[in-house]
Amino acid sequence: MKMECKHVWEQISGYLDTELDADMLAAVEKHLETCEVCSAILDSTRNILVLTADERTYELPVGYGKRLRERLIGVIGANG
């Protein structure tokens, strides 16, 4: 199966989630071997997801856990 770039783009998310079936995966990989553009798009998307999953991208405010627990203790106590 020979693929055009725009069809490869439609598979990027599925590719990153390792969800493509064997035929589709083979076709996408074959395309990626020779297509710099699609490879770059794939790599950039993948790296954005790496950044997203990095815990330092979304940080907790200082004292958040303490304030949360204090509030809960208040509620739990107030409910008897």
Next chain:
Amino acid sequence: MKAAAATNERALIARVIGGEKELFLDLIRPYERLVYVTIFAILKNETEAEDGAQETMISAYRNLKSFRGEAKFSTWLVTIAMNEARKRLRKAKTAAEDSLDEPREESEGDYTPAVLTDWREIPLAALERKELKEKLREAVGMLSEKYREVFVLRDIEELNQEETAVALGINVALVKVRLHRARMMLQKLLVPYLKNGVPFGAQAKPARGGFFRRWLQ
């Protein structure tokens, strides 16, 4: 979650319901971050997110008896957190803003990713940059709500497709469609920032997070 930890969690829930109320703090401890970040990523406001996280946990405490255990406890909590975030977002949003930027679902696949052929040369050092993280948070905030919700749960919180579907009350197929769309929009929004000022050949220490690990293998 490992089976033993899940069993432990069930036992903890039973004990809280049984009257050992203070154990609720232990029960939710592993999810304090999950709840806050979920709400923050949707609302983009620290004070609102912290308040929302507190309300979520209070609601979870008050409704713990209604947790039946069909879903994972974490998914149940995320569902409450997401509802809390939605409620606050509605309150903050004007009707005018609401109508902006709503790509139609049927246009799925009809987009052009940003092309940047030298991207692959950019080392992970780029991902360590603080500004880039800021840009990412901004870009996530620019997604319209339905895409942002799916992205937050799948790629920030790393829930699986089924858990995400349950938490959002949509089907798995729609989770996939929206996630793909969200990722492509982010790719487009972020590529310009990824391009600039990156020293070639620099090495970065590995970031944490499941995606990274998956991709290093």
